[in-house]
Amino acid sequence: MGLIPESTLEEILSRVDIVELISGYIPLKRVGRSYKALCPFHHEKTPSFIVNPDKQIFHCFGCSAGGNAFGFLMQHERLEFPEAIEALAKRTGVIIHEASAAERKTQNLSEQLYKINEAAAHFYSDQLHAPEGEPALKYLLKRGLTKETIQKFKIGYAQDKWDGLLNYLRSKGFVLGLIEKSGLIIAKDNGGYYDRFRKRILIPIHDTKGRTVAFGARVLDNSLPKYINSPETPVYSKSKVLFGLDLNNEEIRLKDLAVIVEGYFDLIFPYQAGVKNITASCGTALTQEQIRLLKRYSRNVVLVYDSDNAGQMATLRSIDTLIEEGLNVMAARLPEGYDPDSFARRFGPEGFQKLITEAKDIFDYKLEFLKSKYAPLTIPNKSRAASEMLSLISKFNNTVAKSAYIKKLAEELSLDENSLLLELKKTGNENNRIPHKEENLPPPKTPVAANAPERMIVRLMLEEQELIEQIKEKLAPGDFQDKNISQIITKMFDLFCSGKKINTNSLINHFTGSHLSKIILEISTCEWPAVSGTQRIIDDCVRRIKESKRKLKQQELCRQLKLAQGPGNELKLNDLLIEFQSLSREGA
Numbered sequence: 001m002g003l004i005p006e007s008t009l010e011e012i013l014s015r016v017d018i019v020e021l022i023s024g025y026i027p028l029k030r031v032g033r034s035y036k037a038l039c040p041f042h043h044e045k046t047p048s049f050i051v052n053p054d055k056q057i058f059h060c061f062g063c064s065a066g067g068n069a070f071g072f073l074m075q076h077e078r079l080e081f082p083e084a085i086e087a088l089a090k091r092t093g094v095i096i097h098e099a100s101a102a103e104r105k106t107q108n109l110s111e112q113l114y115k116i117n118e119a120a121a122h123f124y125s126d127q128l129h130a131p132e133g134e135p136a137l138k139y140l141l142k143r144g145l146t147k148e149t150i151q152k153f154k155i156g157y158a159q160d161k162w163d164g165l166l167n168y169l170r171s172k173g174f175v176l177g178l179i180e181k182s183g184l185i186i187a188k189d190n191g192g193y194y195d196r197f198r199k200r201i202l203i204p205i206h207d208t209k210g211r212t213v214a215f216g217a218r219v220l221d222n223s224l225p226k227y228i229n230s231p232e233t234p235v236y237s238k239s240k241v242l243f244g245l246d247l248n249n250e251e252i253r254l255k256d257l258a259v260i261v262e263g264y265f266d267l268i269f270p271y272q273a274g275v276k277n278i279t280a281s282c283g284t285a286l287t288q289e290q291i292r293l294l295k296r297y298s299r300n301v302v303l304v305y306d307s308d309n310a311g312q313m314a315t316l317r318s319i320d321t322l323i324e325e326g327l328n329v330m331a332a333r334l335p336e337g338y339d340p341d342s343f344a345r346r347f348g349p350e351g352f353q354k355l356i357t358e359a360k361d362i363f364d365y366k367l368e369f370l371k372s373k374y375a376p377l378t379i380p381n382k383s384r385a386a387s388e389m390l391s392l393i394s395k396f397n398n399t400v401a402k403s404a405y406i407k408k409l410a411e412e413l414s415l416d417e418n419s420l421l422l423e424l425k426k427t428g429n430e431n432n433r434i435p436h437k438e439e440n441l442p443p444p445k446t447p448v449a450a451n452a453p454e455r456m457i458v459r460l461m462l463e464e465q466e467l468i469e470q471i472k473e474k475l476a477p478g479d480f481q482d483k484n485i486s487q488i489i490t491k492m493f494d495l496f497c498s499g500k501k502i503n504t505n506s507l508i509n510h511f512t513g514s515h516l517s518k519i520i521l522e523i524s525t526c527e528w529p530a531v532s533g534t535q536r537i538i539d540d541c542v543r544r545i546k547e548s549k550r551k552l553k554q555q556e557l558c559r560q561l562k563l564a565q566g567p568g569n570e571l572k573l574n575d576l577l578i579e580f581q582s583l584s585r586e587g588a
């Protein structure tokens with residue numbers, strides 16, 4: 001989806017009623033002008049989730065979730081911004097005119113490629129059930145797949161021919177240039193094309209919308225390479241797709257847990273055995289994009305990779321990204337010699353379920369791995385293990401978790417906790433500061449005194465648009481010390497100058513996905529002490545903002561004055577003094 005004009009967003013918001021929207025998901029209770037509910041985003045016993053029909057926003061005082069109608073859908077349905085727009089546009093009957101000519105062209109190309117892949121999947125599936133496909137079908141059934149599973153995953157077969165698919169697709173009217181873009185055929189050096197996949201079992205790969213985007217292809221015997229895949233195409237990027245997620249996302253959401261395996265059959269066999277909250281990364285360490293996709297359905301994952309060394313390394317490689325993305329990660333350890341595929345076949349759904357319930361915290365998993373890698377635990381070996389564990393610990397964003405893990409690591413390796421803390425700081429990551437206890441407390445809900453006048457100005461401008469003009473005459477964005485507020489002010493002035501209407505609901509659209517939208521919500525919903533006389537408040541805020549700016553400038557001049565007190569700097573010193581004096585007069 002391309003850039004959607006602001007007017008369309010406004011149009012959608014003007015037609016949607018947030019109270020009606022949210023009450024379709026959770027029961028709302030009217031209290032005065034607002035509505036209250038138990039927050040759907042955190043666990044609570046007394047309602048602190050407020051829907052404000054005047055501002056058309058929601059806000060939770062418990063977990064500080066908040067936003068407008070788009071924000072609610074994004075958080076509740078786990079949609080991306082464009083998807084939330086699309087959903088609300090449908091609901092309100094607003095037609096989105098967004099795609100430029102170039103975008104329409106790529107969209108058109110993608111549509112064509114989906115069609116080609118779809119046709120190819122159909123062709124391969126037919127081939128599996130044709131006489132030529134018999135060895136492949138026998139192989140699959142012998143491995144333990146049922147016909148139903150083969151159907152479900154639309155597994156197919158490519159014959160040992162150079163132009164089987166090529167001829168089929170051409171007979172369906174697809175042009176060569178387009179087929180080539182699908183990656184299913186390869187151009188020969190001396191002209192002409194040939195099929196990419198031959199004498200292989202074909203497994204179609206779908207995106208979350210269920211469209212066929214690529215294929216994985218496995219040999220029938222032990223020849224190498226065991227697997228080849230479609231290349232990257234306009235509709236397929238290996239790092240952005242999770243195998244089986246189209247089929248299993250609902251189950252992952254229901255169980256609030258995703259089992260992650262590596263290969264196609266590692267997924268297909270457990271699936272057949274009844275483990276349906278499962279998805280596969282297919283030969284890569286998990287990427288950020290894949291994890292973000294997954295996060296829409298659950299934040300809890302269990303990694304089930306092969307028990308061999310390669311499998312363990314793959315597990316460890318994926319962990320860092322998972323933790324950085326804030327997921328709760330566990331790892332299950334398969335018995336020696338098993339992969340998820342053979343394990344599920346041997347031990348069935350109960351065995352697999354047990355494996356998952358017994359999954360270990362990722363910290364324990366890695367430590368156990370390192371303990372055997374670095375056995376015996378001599379002092380140099382201990383230090384190696386410690387440093388690899390520290391790199392894991394440094395990935396956690398949660399400082400409480402960090403210090404708990406440090407403590408545990410010290411105990412497990414009988415090392416000194418304080419030296420481990422020192423080492424952790426050395427890893428150089430900004431996140432690695434373990435703060436004092438007080439810093440772990442959540443930030444106060446009401447704005448702190450320091451930037452209270454700055455926040456008050458934003459609030460006033462949000463509530464009474466008529467005030468913006470006079471505030472703009474008195475203050476510039478650069479007068480605001482708080483960088484966040486300064487950015488918000490800049491945007492508000494811009495919108496004002498282009499004649500746009502400004503309110504909380506429309507303003508946060510400009511900061512979707514940014515921490516600034518949270519700040520705007522906080523400012524717009526927090527309780528202010530009752531004060532009367534808007535003009536007096538404005539004057540007072542303006543005075544205090546200018547005053548603190550002047551003080552800051554004075555401090556800066558003092559610093560420069562000190563620096564300039566050497567020989568040869570007389571002229572500069574003089575300039576600085578004049579500036580300093582004039583600043584002091586302003587404040588008097």
Ligand SMILES: [Zn+2]
Nearest residue numbers: 039042060063
């Ligand atoms: Zn909440």
